[in-house]
Amino acid sequence: MNDDLVSPNAPDDASRRVFISGAIAAGFALAVRPVAATTIDTDEGGLKVDTVQIPAAGGVMLPAYRAMPEGAKAPLPTVIVVQEIFGVHEHIQAVCRRLAKSGYLAIAPELYFRQGDPRKLPEVDQLMKLVMSVPDAQVLSDLDATVAWASRNGGDAKRMAITGFCWGGRIVWLYAARNPPLKAAVVWYGRLAGTVSANTPKQPLDVAAEIRMPVLGLYGGQDKGISAESIAQMRAALKATKAPTDIIVYPDAGHGFNADYRPSYNEAAARDGWQKMLSWFKQHGV
DSSP: OOOOOOOOOOOOHHHHHHHHSSSOOSSGGGGGGOTTTOOOOOOTTTEEEEEEEEEEEEEEEEEEEEEEEETTOOOEEEEEOOOBBBBBBBHHHHHHHHHHHTTTTEEOOOTTTOOOGGGGGOOOHHHHHHHSSSSSHHHHHHHHHHHHHHHTTTTTEEEEEEEEEHHHHHHHHHHHHOOSOSSEEEEEOOOOOOEEEEEEEEOOHHHHHGGGGEEEEEETTOOSSOOOHHHHHHHHHHHOOOSSSSEEEETTTTTTOOOSSSSTTOOOHHHHHHHHHHHHHHHHTO
16 A cells, blocks of 8 residues: 555545544545455454553553453553554454454544544545545554553553554654553554654654664565665664564565555455564563
């Protein structure tokens, strides 16, 4: 998905108000349809699945999709799931359910919710206008709020991790550099370099030396938007930190290789990446 397009269009105020006040809807974002036949359906069997409201900066309530094993009583190992560019649509919800079936409390906050609902925008240029209006500072603050909320609502504060996809992968690198109280992070094809702006003042390459937590990066060798050069630069930059880090590149995979609902899906890379993510979490205490 090209995430550098800009459009003069944006969601109207009415749709924004409906989104903020409502629950997180099921289904895929309009901009990704038709949905591919390779889509993996992860059901809700054995799970508690709902929308929660998280107190966030500015006195607003941040909506988030939560999935956890049904009937769980003890504090659970927790994974914060950072959305891809299309928001917390069906794919990200399915990721949360898959994690919940592995015993985690998984929670995905709607990180564009102040600006609008990306799932209702049928055109990519409309979507990019919305995304570019979202400040990194707002997103990182909302992740702080999500971590704090999860630790008070069924999550084990001593066993927390984070993962993110595409747009969310870049955010996870930035968040890891804030050194939050998390045990591990896994990045799926998050951009490493790019143009800076008022809303995006730093890129992952700029903050790599500040990372003090274990981070695993999963990338595609055929990714048209993330160059092999930028991956090599990130590997070199990470040498300045003593934290355990690793970047795995799947030579035959492109961008979005875990997105089973899109033509970019690469089953072999997706399955291996998923297992490596779970192993990384377990290795680092989550």
